[in-house]
Amino acid sequence: MARTVLSSATKEVIIGFDQPFVMIGERINPTGRKLLAAEMKEGNYDRVVADALAQVEAGAQMLDVNAGIPLADEPRILAEVVQLVQSVTDVPLCIDSSIIEALEAGLSVYKGRALVNSTTAEEEVMERVLPLVKKYDAAVVAISNDDTGISQDIDERFRIAKLIVERAQDHGIKKEDVVVDPLVMPIGAINQAGKDVFRFVRRLREELGVNTTCGASNIGFGLPNRHAINNSFLPMAACAGMTSAILNPLHEGLVPAIKAADTLNGVDPNCANWIKMFREPAPEGAGARGGRGGREGRRRRD
């Protein structure tokens, strides 16, 4: 059973088949965010801090950190942002770049065990990213495409995912430290993309025994009310066996949808997380009517 253990200096998060779905906040990413990109380039990280805090507050168990700004010093900015985010939150980070020097810069200052985002099955990429993952004892996201492109054939993508897992093992990286990204394509452009992903994720879990993640916000591209698509997609993906996703926890309805999926998938024992999240506060003076007014504020048990 796959258990991917990630950590910050003080906190551990496990992505696993028997664990609650791990929400990785996607907001610290300047792609498509003009203002954030401009600010990050100038070294103004106020919005980064605000985004980090807001996402953790909303329920993100991890945060993705990306500094992909055109014509900027990405390694330096990524390292600065990693340190800054670690100084204001205690959640583990997903260090996200397609530039190897930036990944290394981020990893070199990271406290704990990071998730590296990402490698593909492209020979050159694997041979640069995997040694780095090993060197810093990190885990890695494996995107199931190679240099011939993104296959629409699920068997082919499964073969590619398996190839990355095996190559990682050659580099001394354990299978449970490879989190496969099945590549979620927009259903607006590829109509069977959702169905395919569910089938693929199930195979990854049952046949390859690996954890999975995805960039969730892509699925509804080009459609109206795309957030509602996400809110249904992620619980369905979790039901198919997906164990984490990079997503925006600030979108209305998303966190409750995932927490509900946790209870339904049997990874929220006694529905404890669900109840904790949604129990109405006890009315004023409820204790005086004979009850205790909730499970909080109990005496300490030795």
Place this chain on the structure above:
Amino acid sequence: MSDGEEIILRDLSDDDLVEQMKDDLYDGLADEVHEGTTILLERGWDANTVLSEALVEGMRIVGLDFRDGILFVPEVLQCAGAMKAGMELLRPILANSDSKASLGTYVIGTVKGDIHDIGKNLVGMMLEGAGFEVVDLGINNPVENYLAAIDKHNPAILGMSALLTTTMPYMGVVIEELDKRGILKNLPVMVGGAPLNQEFADAIGAHSYGRDAAMSAELAKALVGRNH
């Protein structure tokens, strides 16, 4: 369709038929657009006129509503499918005629190291709808592919796409090579892709930056001097 009244395309006057074809194109009805195209050709219409007045004009309207968030990607893909159904009939005729309603050839491809193509395909489709002949080089194109395609097709515009911060600098490599060979002064280059911005496009010397598919088609028309 919604009022339940059957429309017999053959019974319509030319003007009404063209209007109906634009509606059918908008609704993504491939068979109907195919039939309408057949009828206009049978009535002696010039293929160029069918293309510009029915299909391109129809897609122009689709493009406007796509831009304004009234139509969505799956619908526009259906519209493009309907246009293709008409183009199937027109293409062989147009290939043999010398007067071209086409705005010219547009060579498009994702750059080396990058395998993303959904955005590029959408742009290609909108360009076809706008009246360009689109030559799609697919993904992962080294500079040699662009040079060979320019040689072979003599395009009016070259378009490049990239979705990664690692691959987008390669657009600059291609533009530099075009400049070195003296091609750039006669060939406008458009770039696009999620991580790009205007500043980056300017820095690498691209003529134009297409923020999205609808915008790219309008910019392309402007580049060949055919903006509406």
